[in-house]
């Protein structure tokens with residue numbers, strides 16, 4: 001194999017096994033204390049660059065290759081998917097994999113350069129063990145959808161019930177002191193635009209409530225003027 005001519009691997013995940021090769025029945029144990037050289041994981045949690053990883057490895061020589069058994073201890077770091085604070089997750093992952101002497105496709109991994117490189121098998125095993133929805137605690141209630149406060153940081157957090165926009169129109173009318181009928185009609189027209197009330201709602205409720213005749217009989221003339229002006233505008237638009 002070409003790989004036999006390569007210099008010894010410098011990967012922290014690689015273990016030389018020349019002493020075990022083609023000696024069925026031989027067995028050796030090895031401890032790897034790795035400073036993770038490259039972060040890996042899924043979108044929300046993973047093992048960061050520089051994380052310490054402890055691996056207890058058992059290497060057994062078989063006729064076909066080297067059987068590797070490994071117990072991995074590492075801490076993954078991610079984000080609670082509900083409240084977004086950092087979460088740490090201790091992982092203990094076991095794996096067993098045969099590294100074959102042959103490059104036959106029947107084997108997923110092979111002994112290369114008289115070494116077994118555990119990086120792909122360790123990474124795959126850890127990624128499989130990572131949660132896809134990490135949470136800071138099982139009952140994490142998440143963030144307030146209105147203001148973003150983390151509920152766990154602010155027990156009893158809440159907001160006043162939202163005001164229905166149609167009631168908000170009436171609340172605005174209460175603030176008008178002794179309106180002249182035309183003022184009230186303009187105010188209604190403004191509120192109408194602001195709140196997307198349809199014309200039917202306006203004529204059925206708001207205009208009737210501020211009917212110039214009911215509020216102030218003396219204002220009949222000005223109220224009529226407003227209506228007349230509206231008529232003019234409509235007629236001119238048609239021309």
Ligand SMILES: [Zn+2]
Nearest residue numbers: 080083136140
């Ligand atoms: Zn949380």
Ligand SMILES: [Zn+2]
Nearest residue numbers: 144146147149
């Ligand atoms: Zn809030």
